Amino acid sequence: xxxxxxxxxxxxxxxxxxxxxxxxxxxxxxxxxxxxxxxxxxxxxxxxxxxxxxxxxxxxxxxxxxxxxxxxxxxxxxxxxxxxxxxxxxxxxxxxxxxxxxxxxxxxxxxxxxxxxxxxxxxxxxxxxxxxxxxxxxxxxxxxxxxxxxxxxxxxxxxxxxxxxxxxxxxxxxxxxxxxxxxxxxxxxxxxxxxxxxxxxxxxxxxxxxxxxxxxxxxxxxxxxxxxxxxxxxxxxxxxxxxxxxxxxxxxxxxxxxxxxxxxxxxxxxxxxxxxxxxxxxxxxxxxxxxxxxxxxxxxxxxxxxxxxxxxxxxxxxxxxxxxxxxxxxxxxxxxxxxxxxxxxxxxxxxxxxxxxxxxxxxxxxxxxxxxxxxxxxxxxxxxxxxxxxxxxxxxxxxxxxxxxxxxxxxxxxxxxxxxxxxxxxxxxxxxxxxxxxxxxxxxxxxxxxxxxxxxxxxxxxxxxxxxxxxxxxxxxxxxxxxxxxxxxxxxxxxxxxxxxxxxxxxxxxxxxxxxxxxxxxxxxxxxxxxxxxxxxxxxxxxxxxxxxxxxxxxxxxxxxxxxxxxxxxxxxxxxxxxxxxxxxxxxxxxxxxxxxxxxxxxxxxxxxxxxxxxxxxxxxxxxxxxxxxxxxxxxxxxxxxxxxxxxxxxxxxxxxxxxxxxxxxxxxxxxxxxxxxxxxxxxxxx
Amino acid sequence: xxxxxxxxxxxxxxxxxxxxxxxxxxxxxxxxxxxxxxxxxxxxxxxxxxxxxxxxxxxxxxxxxxxxxxxxxxxxxxxxxxxxxxxxxxxxxxxxxxxxxxxxxxxxxxxxxxxxxxxxxxxxxxxx
Numbered sequence: 020x021x022x023x024x025x026x027x028x029x030x031x032x033x034x035x036x037x038x039x040x041x042x043x044x045x046x047x048x049x050x051x052x053x054x055x056x057x058x059x060x061x062x063x064x065x066x067x068x069x070x071x072x073x074x075x076x077x078x079x080x081x082x083x084x085x086x087x088x089x090x091x092x093x094x095x096x097x098x099x100x101x102x103x104x105x106x107x108x109x110x111x112x113x114x115x116x117x118x119x120x121x122x123x124x125x126x127x128x129x130x131x132x133x134x135x136x137x138x139x140x141x142x143x144x145x146x147x148x149x150x151x152x153x154x155x156x157x158x159x160x161x162x163x164x165x166x167x168x169x170x171x172x173x174x175x176x177x178x179x180x181x182x183x184x185x186x187x188x189x190x191x192x193x194x195x196x197x198x199x200x201x202x203x204x205x206x207x208x209x210x211x212x213x214x215x216x217x218x219x220x221x222x223x224x225x226x227x228x229x230x231x232x233x234x235x236x237x238x239x240x241x242x243x244x245x246x247x248x249x250x251x252x253x254x255x256x257x258x259x260x261x262x263x264x265x266x267x268x269x270x271x272x273x274x275x276x277x278x279x280x281x282x283x284x285x286x287x288x289x290x291x292x293x294x295x296x297x298x299x300x301x302x303x304x305x306x307x308x309x310x311x312x313x314x315x316x317x318x319x320x321x322x323x324x325x326x327x328x329x330x331x332x333x334x335x336x337x338x339x340x341x342x343x344x345x346x347x348x349x350x351x352x353x354x355x356x357x358x359x360x361x362x363x364x365x366x367x368x369x370x371x372x373x374x375x376x377x378x379x380x381x382x383x384x385x386x387x388x389x390x391x392x393x394x395x396x397x398x399x400x401x402x403x404x405x406x407x408x409x410x411x412x413x414x415x416x417x418x419x420x421x422x423x424x425x426x427x428x429x430x431x432x433x434x435x436x437x438x439x440x441x442x443x444x445x446x447x448x449x450x451x452x453x454x455x456x457x458x459x460x461x462x463x464x465x466x467x468x469x470x471x472x473x474x475x476x477x478x479x480x481x482x483x484x485x486x487x488x489x490x491x492x493x494x495x496x497x498x499x500x501x502x503x504x505x506x507x508x509x510x511x512x513x514x515x516x517x518x519x520x521x522x523x524x525x526x527x528x529x530x531x532x533x534x535x536x537x538x539x540x541x542x543x544x545x546x547x548x549x550x551x552x553x554x555x556x557x558x559x560x561x562x563x564x565x566x567x568x569x570x571x572x573x574x575x576x577x578x579x580x581x582x583x584x585x586x587x588x589x590x591x592x593x594x595x596x597x598x599x600x601x602x603x604x605x606x607x608x609x610x611x612x613x614x615x616x617x618x619x620x621x622x623x624x625x626x627x628x629x630x631x632x633x634x635x636x637x638x639x640x641x642x643x644x645x646x647x648x649x650x651x652x653x654x655x656x657x658x659x660x661x662x663x664x665x666x667x668x669x670x671x672x673x674x675x676x677x678x679x680x681x682x683x684x685x686x687x688x689x690x691x692x693x694x695x696x697x698x699x700x701x702x703x704x705x706x
Numbered sequence: 707x708x709x710x711x712x713x714x715x716x717x718x719x720x721x722x723x724x725x726x727x728x729x730x731x732x733x734x735x736x737x738x739x740x741x742x743x744x745x746x747x748x749x750x751x752x753x754x755x756x757x758x759x760x761x762x763x764x765x766x767x768x769x770x771x772x773x774x775x776x777x778x779x780x781x782x783x784x785x786x787x788x789x790x791x792x793x794x795x796x797x798x799x800x801x802x803x804x805x806x807x808x809x810x811x812x813x814x815x816x817x818x819x820x821x822x823x824x825x826x827x828x829x830x831x832x833x834x
Contacts, residue, residue, distance in 0.1 A: 332732065335824045339731070340738045342776055346831040347745040348783055355786040421795045422785055428707055428778045435779055446828050453825050 026137035029099040031066040032698040043684040051684040058689030063698040064663035074138035196227025204634030211614040216589035228625040229556040234549040245538045248531040268514040285497045296486035321463045359429045362420035379403040564620035630659035637668040649673045654682035709769045710797040721763035723816030743811030754806035
C-alpha cells in the first residue's frame with residue numbers, strides 16, 4: 020500500500036485546496052522511500068497525520084486533537100476558521116474553470132464552505148495495482164452530524180458498494196489497531212520508550228500487528244455468540260421438556276408395543292377359548308342333549324303311566340261307588356237271600372193251600388161221581404189230606420217271617436250277587452293292572468334315575484360353564500387391553516404432536532447447544548493457538564527487535580538478548596552474561612531507540628507492506644543516535660516513509676545525508692503564516 | 707221297601723275320620739265312603755258295642771242318598787245282621803244298629819294303617 024496524494028481543503032489550518040504528492044516514485048523506475056515534510060511547531064504537521072487517519076478511518080480515527088469530542092464536534096472543529104476566505108479562493112478556481120458568476124455569488128453568500136480531505140492510495144488487489152481516492156467532505160454544523168464519504172475508483176467512478184463497506188475494507192488493508200504503529204509520532208515513541216510496559220493502545224496495536232488481534236476478536240465474537248445462544252436456550256427453557264417428552268414417547272411406544280403383543284396373545288387366547296367353548300358346547304349338545312332327550316321320553320312315559328294309573332284309580336273309584344262294598348258281606352247277603360226265598364215260599368204255600376184244598380174237594384166230588392169205590396175214594400181222600408197237611412206242616416215249621424223282603428228286592432238281590440262277582444273280577448283285574456303299571460312306573464323311575472346320569476350331565480354343564488366363563492373373562496381382558504391400547508395410541512399421538520411442535524425448536528436448540536459446546540472447544544483451541552502464535556510471533560519479534568536495536572545502537576555490546584513479555588509486551592534486555600539489563604540503566608536516547616527498534620521490528624514481523632508516517636521522529640536523540648536513525652532506519656523503515664519533522668530534528672546535515680543516500684523522494688515545507696493563521700504547503704525543505 | 711231310617715247325621719269324629727279317608731282314597735263323596743264303612747262293620751263278626759254316638763257334625767244325608775241303588779239290599783243285610791245277632795228287626799233297633807255299625811265302620815277304615823289309596827280299599831272287598 021502506498022499513499023499517492025493527500026488533498027486538504029479547508030481543513031484545520033489549511034485553507035483552500037492544497038495537494039501533497041506523496042508518491043515515492045521519482046521517475047518511472049526509481050522510487051525513494053522518504054517523503055519529507057518540514058514544519059515548525061504548530062505548523063500543521065500533526066494535522067496532516069490526522070488528515071490521513073481521518074480519511075482512512077472516519078469516525079473511528081484516533082486523532083491527536085480529538086480527545087473526547089464527538090465526531091460531529093470534531094468535524095466542526097476541523098473546519099478551517101477562514102473558510103470564507105477559502106470560498107473566495109475556491110470561487111476564483113471555479114471562475115477559472117468557467118463556472119457562471121451566479122454560482123460564485125451564492126457561494127459567497129454561504130459562509131460555510133465545504134471541508135474536504137482526499138487521500139489517494141494504491142494497493143495490490145488480485146495481483147493488480149488498484150488506486151482508490153478516499154474523499155471525505157463535510158460542512159460546518161452538518162445537518163446529520165456526519166461527513167460524506169466517497170470512494171473514487173480508477174476511472175473516477177464511485178463504487179457505491181465500497182462506500183458501504185469501507186470500514187471493513189480498510190480494516191483489511193490497514194487495520195485501525197495497527198495504524199498507530201505505522202502512523203506514529205515522536206510523543207508516542209517517547210512514551211513507549213519511557214514506560215516500563217507499553218500503554219494499552221500500543222499493546223492493542225502490537226496484538227493487531229502480530230495478527231493476535233484476529234484470534235482475540237474471534238474469541239470475543241465466540242463469547243458473544245455463545246452468550247446469544249445461551250440466551251436463546253434460556254428463552255426456550257421449556258425445551259428441557261423435550262428430552263422428557265422424548266423419553267416419555269419412547270416409553271409410551273414401548274408400552275404400546277408390549278400392550279399390542281399382549282393384545283395379540285389375548286386375541287389368540289380368546290380364539291382358542293372360544294373354540295374350546297364351542298367344543299364343550301357341541302359335546303354338551305350331543306351328549307347332554309341325548310341324556311335330556313332320553314330323560315324327557317322316560318319322564319313322558321312315566322307321566323303317561325301315572326295318568327293311566329290315575330285313570331285306573333278313577334275306575335276303581337267308580338267301582339267303589341258301585342256295589343263293591345257289598346263284597347265285604349257275602350255271608351249276610353246269602354243268608355238274606357235264603358231267608359227271603361224261604362219267606363217267599365212260605366207265602367206261596369199259604370196262598371196255594373186254599374186252592375189245593377178246593378181242587379182236592381173237586382177231585383173227590385168227581386171221584387164219587389165216577390163210581391169209584393168209596394173205599395178207594397176214602398184212601399185218596401186221606402192221602403190228599405195227608406199230603407196237604409205235610410205240605411202245610413213243613414211251611415208251618417218255619418218261624419215267623421222277619422225279613423219281609425218283597426219280590427222286587429229279592430230279584431235285585433239275586434242280580435246283585437251275580438253282578439258282585441263281576442265287579443269283584445273287574446276289581447281284581449283293575450288291581451292287577453294297577454300293580455303292573457306301578458311296577459312299570461318304578462322301572463321307569465329307575466331308568467330315569469340311571470339314564471339321567473346326573474354327574475356326567477353336571478360335569479358337562481360345568482365344563483361348558485367354565486368354558487363360557489373363561490371366554491367371557493378372556494374377552495373382558497381383551498377389551499380392557501384394547502381400550503388401553505387405544506388410550507395409548509391417543510397419548511402417543513399427543514406426544515408426537517408435542518414432539519413435532521418442539522422439533523423445530525429442538526433443532527434450533529441442538530444447534531445452539533452444538534454451537535455452545537463447539538464454541539468452548541474452539542475457545543480452547545483458540546487459546547492454544549493464540550499462545551503458540553504469540554510465542555512464535557514474539558520469538559520472531561524478539562529477534563527482529565534485537566537486531567534492529569543493535570543495528571541502530573552504536574553500543575553493540577549493551578544487549579545480547581531481548582525478551583518480550585507475552586502479556587504486557589514489555590521488553591526485557593539481557594547482557595552478554597545473560598543478566599537482565601534494567602531499563603532505567605538505559606539513557607533516554609537509548610530508550611527511544613529501543614522503542615523505534617521495537618516499532619521497526621513489529622513492522623518487519625507483521626509482514627504488512629505499509630507506509631510509515633513518523634511525526635517528530637527524533638525527539639531527544641544525540642547526534643550519534645540521530646545519524647544512526649537517519650542513515651539506517653528512515654531509508655529502510657518501509658517502502659514509503661513520511662517524515663514530519665521540525666528543522667531541529669532533521670536538520671541540514673541529516674537532510675543532506677538523506678539526499679546523498681538518495682532516500683528522499685519529495686520534500687515539502689509547511690509554511691505557517693501566524694498573521695492569517697493559515698498554513699500553506701510548498702515544495703522544498705528548510706534548506 | 708220302606709226304610710226304617712230317614713236321615714243320617716254323623717258325629718264330628720266320624721266326619722274327621724271320613725275327611726282323612728277322602729284324602730287317601732280320593733273318593734270325594736261322603737255317602738260312598740259311608741257305604742264302605744257300613745259294610746266293613748257288618749263284616750265284623752262281633753256286634754258293635756252300644757255306645758252313645760253324638761250327631762255333632764254338619765254331615766247329614768238321607769237314607770236314599772246313603773244307599774243309592776242298593777239301599778234295599780243294605781237294609782236286608784242290616785236286618786239279617788240284627789237277626790243273626792239276636793236283635794229284633796223293629797224300626798228302632800234297626801236305626802240304632804245302623805248308626806253303631808256305620809260309626810264303627812268309619813273308625814275301622816280310618817284306623818286301618820294299610821288303607822293309603824283307593825286300591826287298598828278295593829283290596830278289602832276282593833280278599834274273600
